[in-house]
Amino acid sequence: MTSGGKQEAEDASRPVPPARETLILTGNHAASFAVKAARVQVISAYPITPQSPVVEKLSEFVEDGELKARMIRVESEQSAMASLISASTTGTRVFTATSSHGLSYMHEQLAWAAGTRLPVVMCIVTRAIGAPWSVWPDHQDAVSERDTGWIQIFCEDNQEIYDTVLEAYKIAEDERVYLPVAVCYDGYILSHTLMPVELMSQAEVDKFLPPFKSHLMLAMSMDDPVGVNPVTVPEPREGFPAYMELRHRMQKALEGAAAVMEEVEAEFAKVSGRHHGGAVRSYRLDDAEVALVGMGSCSSQAKVAIDDLRAAGIKAGVLTVRLFRPFPKRQIREVLKGKKVVAVFDRDVAYGLEGALCAETKASLYGIPDPPYVHGFIVGIGGRDFTTENAIEGTRLAVERSRNREIHDETTWLNLMEGE
Amino acid sequence: MITRPDDLPEEELLLSGTRSCAGCSMSLMYRTAIKALGKNTIITVPASCLTVLHGLYHKQSVLVNVIHTTFETTAASASGIVAALEALGLDEKITVVGFAGDGGTSDIGIQGLSGAAERNTNFIYACYDNEMYSNTGTQRSGQTPYMAYTTTTPHGKLEHKKNIPMIMLAHNIPYIATTCASYPLDVFNKFTRAKQFKGTRYIHVLAPCPPGWGYPTHESIEIGKLAVRTGIFPLYEIIDGKMFLSKESEPYLDPRKRLPVADYLKKQGRFKHITQQHIDTYQEYVNGQWDFISKML
Amino acid sequence: MVNSRDPKSTIAAVQHPTVGEAGKTGTWRTFRPVIDENKCILVTSPKARCHTCWMFCPEGNISKTRPPRVNYDYCKGCGICAQSCPHDAIAMRKEEDEP
Ligand SMILES: Cc1ncc(C[n+]2csc(CCOP(=O)(O)OP(=O)(O)O)c2C)c(N)n1
Ligand code: SF4
Ligand code: SF4
Ligand code: SF4
Numbered sequence: 169m170t171s172g173g174k175q176e177a178e179d180a181s182r183p184v185p186p187a188r189e190t191l192i193l194t195g196n197h198a199a200s201f202a203v204k205a206a207r208v209q210v211i212s213a214y215p216i217t218p219q220s221p222v223v224e225k226l227s228e229f230v231e232d233g234e235l236k237a238r239m240i241r242v243e244s245e246q247s248a249m250a251s252l253i254s255a256s257t258t259g260t261r262v263f264t265a266t267s268s269h270g271l272s273y274m275h276e277q278l279a280w281a282a283g284t285r286l287p288v289v290m291c292i293v294t295r296a297i298g299a300p301w302s303v304w305p306d307h308q309d310a311v312s313e314r315d316t317g318w319i320q321i322f323c324e325d326n327q328e329i330y331d332t333v334l335e336a337y338k339i340a341e342d343e344r345v346y347l348p349v350a351v352c353y354d355g356y357i358l359s360h361t362l363m364p365v366e367l368m369s370q371a372e373v374d375k376f377l378p379p380f381k382s383h384l385m386l387a388m389s390m391d392d393p394v395g396v397n398p399v400t401v402p403e404p405r406e407g408f409p410a411y412m413e414l415r416h417r418m419q420k421a422l423e424g425a426a427a428v429m430e431e432v433e434a435e436f437a438k439v440s441g442r443h444h445g446g447a448v449r450s451y452r453l454d455d456a457e458v459a460l461v462g463m464g465s466c467s468s469q470a471k472v473a474i475d476d477l478r479a480a481g482i483k484a485g486v487l488t489v490r491l492f493r494p495f496p497k498r499q500i501r502e503v504l505k506g507k508k509v510v511a512v513f514d515r516d517v518a519y520g521l522e523g524a525l526c527a528e529t530k531a532s533l534y535g536i537p538d539p540p541y542v543h544g545f546i547v548g549i550g551g552r553d554f555t556t557e558n559a560i561e562g563t564r565l566a567v568e569r570s571r572n573r574e575i576h577d578e579t580t581w582l583n584l585m586e587g588e
Numbered sequence: 589m590i591t592r593p594d595d596l597p598e599e600e601l602l603l604s605g606t607r608s609c610a611g612c613s614m615s616l617m618y619r620t621a622i623k624a625l626g627k628n629t630i631i632t633v634p635a636s637c638l639t640v641l642h643g644l645y646h647k648q649s650v651l652v653n654v655i656h657t658t659f660e661t662t663a664a665s666a667s668g669i670v671a672a673l674e675a676l677g678l679d680e681k682i683t684v685v686g687f688a689g690d691g692g693t694s695d696i697g698i699q700g701l702s703g704a705a706e707r708n709t710n711f712i713y714a715c716y717d718n719e720m721y722s723n724t725g726t727q728r729s730g731q732t733p734y735m736a737y738t739t740t741t742p743h744g745k746l747e748h749k750k751n752i753p754m755i756m757l758a759h760n761i762p763y764i765a766t767t768c769a770s771y772p773l774d775v776f777n778k779f780t781r782a783k784q785f786k787g788t789r790y791i792h793v794l795a796p797c798p799p800g801w802g803y804p805t806h807e808s809i810e811i812g813k814l815a816v817r818t819g820i821f822p823l824y825e826i827i828d829g830k831m832f833l834s835k836e837s838e839p840y841l842d843p844r845k846r847l848p849v850a851d852y853l854k855k856q857g858r859f860k861h862i863t864q865q866h867i868d869t870y871q872e873y874v875n876g877q878w879d880f881i882s883k884m885l
Numbered sequence: 886m887v888n889s890r891d892p893k894s895t896i897a898a899v900q901h902p903t904v905g906e907a908g909k910t911g912t913w914r915t916f917r918p919v920i921d922e923n924k925c926i927l928v929t930s931p932k933a934r935c936h937t938c939w940m941f942c943p944e945g946n947i948s949k950t951r952p953p954r955v956n957y958d959y960c961k962g963c964g965i966c967a968q969s970c971p972h973d974a975i976a977m978r979k980e981e982d983e984p
Contacts, residue, residue: 209675212668238671242664243703250661250700251668254632257655258672276658285896343887346896383887383896386653387678390628394889395654395900400645408646408892417896593940600945604959605905608943610913611963615943643906645898654900772940798963806964806977809941 187369195358198326198365199265199291199351200225202333204235205373206289209260209380212240212251216270217303218355219293223265245270249277249288256286257396259385261337264288267355268295271309275316281348282317282418284397287340287382288348289333292320294464294515295355296550304551305355307463311492311516311524313350317418319425320493322463323353326363328444331436334368337377338432345425346383347418352492354465354515356551368440376439422494429491445488447496450503453485459504459540460563461487461529462513466547466554470513473559484563489525497532504533510542511566513559517546522579541570546581558582589777596776597623606649608641611805613769613812614716614795615641618687620772621714621793622652624779629683630673632666634697635659636689637723637797638716660696662686663704666711674710683783684711690731691721694752705759708787712779715752715790716769718797726800733820734873735866737802737858744861748873756790757826763789764826769796770812771836774823781825794821802857811855819846819874822881831884841882849874905959914962916977918955924974927951938966938975 193201199222203211211230213223229235242248245266252262266274271292281288292310296302310320319339323329329351336349353359368376384396400411409417430446437443451471453459458477460470467488477484487503489496504510510533514523521527526544533539543566548554562582569576581588590596602619614637622629632655633639639656643649657665666686673679686704688697693715701713720738721727728738728745731752735744756764763785765778775793782789796811798804803811815821816836823834839845849870853859862870889899918938926933928951939947946960947953955966967975 210668210671212671236675238675240667240671241707242667243699243706244664247661247664247667247700247703250657250664251671254655254657254665254668255672255675256668258630258669258676260672260675262668277661280658283897346887383889384899386630386655387673387676387682390653390682393627393648393651393653393902395642395648395650395656397656397898398642398645398648398654398900399639400898405644405646409895410645411898414896414898421896592934594934594936594949596940598949602944603902603904603906604944604946604956605907605910606944607907610961611965612943616941616965619943619945620940643900643903646892646900647903647906648900649902649906651902804964805962806968808943808963808965809969 188366190364190366192362193326193365194221194360194362195326195329195353196221196293196360197225198330199333200229201367202330203263204229205368205370206261206334206337206377208235208237208263210238210240210252210255210262211264212242212248212255212262213264213266214242214245214248214270216267218295218359219265219267219270219291222291222293245273246277249274249281252288253277253281253284253286256288256382257284257384257386259382259387261380262288263290265291265293267293268297268309271313272297275313278313278316278318285346285383285418286348287337287346289336289340290348290350291333292350292352293355293359294352302550305357305465306549306551307516310350310352314493314524317347317422318493319347319349319422321349321351321490322492323351323358324464324468324488326358326365327442329353329358330365330367331440331442331444334373334377335432335436339425339429341381342428345421345428347421347425352464357465372439376436425494426491426496426499445490447491447499448503449488449490451486451488453487453503456483456485457507458482458484458509458511458563458567459487459507460484460511460513460559461489461525463489463492463525466513466515469554469556470559473556473563476556476560477563482563482567495528495532500529500532501536504540505536507540509566509570510540511563512542512544513547513554513562514544515548515554517579541566543569543576544579546579547583552583555583590773593773596620596772599623601627601651603649603651606641607643608637609799611798611808613808614638614718614797616772617716617769617775617793617795620775621779622650624776625683625685625783627652628681629653629685630655630669631685631687632657632662632669634662634688634692635723636692637718638687638689640723659692661700662688662692662697663700663713666713667704667707667709670710679710686711686713688715689722690715690717690719691729694730694750702759705756705761705788705790708761710786712782712789712791714793716793716795718795718800720800722797722800734870735859735862737861753790753792759788760829761788761790762786762828766792766821766823768794768812768816768821768823770809774834774836778825803855807855814847814852814855817847818849818852819878820849820852822877831881833885841878843875843878909958910961911958914960915980916962916964917957917980918960918962918964918966918975919978920952920955921974921976922952924972925952926972927953935971938970941965941969
């Protein structure tokens with residue numbers, strides 16, 4: 169199925185690989201292959217478990233000459249993101265990956281990247297945040313960064329990681345968006361698990377993803393110098409926007425990003441034959457009365473419970489939230505309206521409130537007639553197993569509480585040790 | 589190397605009417621430095637007085653490309669610019685410069701600076717040293733000298749300055765220089781020389797600050813010169829590990845030629861409260877510093 | 886099209902070079918430097934070189950001309966030029982005293 173692109177013609181002396189290849193890859197390596205295919209120009213990263221293999225693989229690609237990129241082996245995650253902000257501003261496509269404390273350490277830079285409206289792409293290999301130390305998966309790291317202005321997409325398998333990284337560049341570099349994108353996937357559960365991943369041919373990727381462009385390309389306009397990110401003041405001056413207007417434009421871009429993501433997915437589907445559902449993905453929801461809601465590994469586990477739930481007489485299906493930021497309120501409302509019960513499984517806690525996904529799902533349903541009851545469950549924190557039994561248990565509890573019209577202000581945690 | 593004021597290029601890349609204080613020597617050294625760097629430069633600047641000098645959105649007071657970065661990330665930001673230029677094949681054409689204050693350099697930014705220098709990132713890092721956090725209202729920094737008043741050392745700082753050029757020397761970088769805003773020709777020559785090297789180059793510029801140091805605006809040049817003539821701030825270059833004393837500082841290798849430190853300290857409000865004992869301690873410190881330098885030469 | 890010069894379409898804080906970014910900073914002045922052309926070496930001795938005042942002005946408010954001229958729109962009156970003139974050709978005059 170090769171279209172014989174320019175790149176392939178140039179490499180005619182080399183043995184031509186089959187146009188598409190299916191490799192057995194970990195989630196981390198699936199990300200690395202996508203970054204290579206995207207012809208990223210600058211990579212800057214710092215090691216942390218479970219992200220490290222993404223960058224180790226990329227180092228091999230770069231040192232073997234398979235990827236013509238500059239690799240900055242920075243001394244911290246803060247520097248990783250700071251260097252990419254400037255590399256992107258200078259005019260290059262950039263990539264990093266991190267987890268947990270590395271992500272927290274980037275916090276200030278995340279806000280800076282978004283505020284500069286830079287199409288930076290990062291993988292967040294999700295992991296718990298200390299204290300105490302835990303290298304195991306949950307979503308606390310990614311979820312804690314939800315207010316920085318990044319687009320956040322959660323993946324459920326390794327193919328989706330590969331595809332989403334490619335889509336992420338296309339979304340980020342869309343003029344209507346110009347925002348950084350985080351591709352999030354569960355540490356170990358995906359990052360270190362082998363799965364078959366179909367890689368696109370380079371010609372296909374090049375066609376889907378044209379060379380980098382952005383609103384800031386400083387190196388290309390040396391004769392028209394500018395300053396990026398100076399001090400702003402509270403009120404507009406001489407008709408120019410002030411900080412508040414610029415932040416308003418950022419929010420507007422986020423509000424429109426879900427639609428762009430859906431467009432990009434449709435285009436990607438045409439090339440690849442794969443479509444991941446856009447902002448949200450439904451599994452056996454059409455006839456369902458009960459919806460289990462989750463992101464990443466939570467939704468995978470929820471799906472496994474559906475047969476048992478249905479066998480037990482609970483007509484259940486799963487809503488996978490892929491796009492966590494911008495939060496797809498409309499899509500969620502459309503899918504969940506008419507359902508009776510919603511059980512949200514959060515692998516994170518908006519501490520002092522409840523699971524972040526649960527709170528936001530509730531907020532999305534506000535104001536619709538006859539909204540479903542929404543009950544949240546905290547699961548799988550710090551790598552604790554989130555089992556099929558837990559999913560069933562939570563769903564049953566949700567159904568029961570809905571029947572009794574109970575409202576629980578306190579959180580319910582599943583699979584805690586006995587007596588806790 | 590230029591030797592006379594009118595040898596300096598006429599073209600101004602710093603545009604009149606900036607936001608910096610009257611008599612700001614940082615402004616002077618920046619004006620001079622960018623004359624040496626030229627238009628094909630991308631400068632990255634962290635939070636500092638220099639951010640303010642560049643002006644409020646949507647106007648800018650310089651004719652070069654500037655990327656404002658967060659307080660601690662000057663060297664990381666520069667590393668990103670360098671990598672991007674290398675990826676684009678423009679690294680030979682465009683000079684990358686990180687320009688930060690003393691706080692942004694020696695305190696919060698030292699990790700990033702050390703990392704970038706260890707990677708021998710191809711850029712110039714310039715620290716203008718006004719010996720305090722001026723932008724936030726003159727608090728103590730790691731570069732604040734012994735006994736100087738700042739708002740967080742109301743009775744004078746108890747420790748001496750951190751010797752950043754020597755820390756940079758430990759990174760084995762090809763070029764290190766100290767200079768002072770009061771000597772524009774030296775500033776120009778050292779930035780010009782730095783441009784000729786590849787790898788990490790570090791320039792430390794002493795930049796007297798009238799409101800922060802407590803002296804009248806017209807004395808900015810005089811104060812900086814006194815810092816050199818008392819031997820408090822020696823001017824030198826270190827090229828591939830070898831130190832060369834600059835001609836402005838050469839005479840002061842001889843302790844008899846050095847002016848007493850009190851001549852410098854007594855002109856500044858920030859040292860108003862010091863006693864003879866402090867002056868003696870200061871003098872001893874300066875003498876010790878020169879003993880060290882004489883061994884390095 | 887995103888264009889940083891266009892207030893409507895710009896999406897990030899991008900600044901563009903302008904003289905007088907902070908406005909007419911000449912209004913900050915209490916003393917103004919006045920060059921006495923009878924003392925300036927560039928006038929008194931046509932072959933001489935100098936421009937020390939031009940070199941030292943923190944933001945280039947003196948022209949590199951013969952004789953040098955002060956740009957009073959932006960001169961902040963710091964007095965550095967007067968202090969550094971080797972021929973004592975620049976005097977700082979209180980603003981009110983000057984016509
Ligand atoms: C992470 C962080 N901490 C603190 C600040 C506040 N801050 C801004 S500028 C500054 C001081 C800058 O001092 P220095 O680097 O010496 O430059 P100067 O202002 O003296 O020119 C501080 C503390 C900040 N912007 N970011
Ligand atoms: S506070 Fe000092 S360093 Fe800052 S602008 Fe004023 S004079 Fe310059
Ligand atoms: S040195 Fe000071 S007083 Fe003289 S022209 Fe420049 S700003 Fe004005
Ligand atoms: S410094 Fe004095 S003598 Fe020299 S050019 Fe300026 S005014 Fe004339």
